[in-house]
Amino acid sequence: MAKEHKVRLLGTWRSPFVYRVRLALKLNGIEYEYIEVDLKNKCPLLESNPVHKLVPVLIHGNNPVSKSSVILEFIDETWPENPLMPQDHEIAIARFCSKFIDEKVKLTIWAIWPSISLKGKVYT
Numbered sequence: 842m843a844k845e846h847k848v849r850l851l852g853t854w855r856s857p858f859v860y861r862v863r864l865a866l867k868l869n870g871i872e873y874e875y876i877e878v879d880l881k882n883k884c885p886l887l888e889s890n891p892v893h894k895l896v897p898v899l900i901h902g903n904n905p906v907s908k909s910s911v912i913l914e915f916i917d918e919t920w921p922e923n924p925l926m927p928q929d930h931e932i933a934i935a936r937f938c939s940k941f942i943d944e945k946v947k948l949t950i951w952a953i954w955p956s957i958s959l960k961g962k963v964y965t
């Protein structure tokens with residue numbers, strides 16, 4: 842059933858949350874179409890993530906799923922063959938780390954972003 846639906850991912854190249862989902866899809870061998878979103882023109886996002894208008898958004902068939910940690914849970918439940926999350930008590934540690942990343946990564950990136958340079962070009 843899950844395999845019958847087309848999978849698309851709305852993302853942007855510079856989002857760690859998008860890479861989180863791309864890694865999960867890769868680890869599960871799930872084929873998907875990647876759609877780079879211009880964050881200055883959020884038309885596709887307005888339709889699929891109208892509340893927050895953020896990437897990543899995974900679109901399974903016609904059903905959008907947003908927020909990277911929720912998308913990972915959705916992947917685990919929809920394609921259970923290769924579970925991303927551990928079993929037993931280790932699942933609590935994994936959830937703790939996931940929540941920590943959700944809460945801290947964005948703040949840290951914004952704190953260091955002015956000094957990030959890629960191939961000699963500085964991104965602000």
Ligand SMILES: N[C@@H](CCC(=O)N[C@@H](CS)C(=O)NCC(=O)O)C(=O)O
Pocket residue numbers: 853855856857858880894895896897907908909910943947
């Ligand atoms: N907690 C969210 C964070 C998503 C998020 O902050 N996405 C950023 C890119 S890193 C975004 O879409 N920013 C667009 C904007 O702020 O206009 C998740 O895990 O998906």
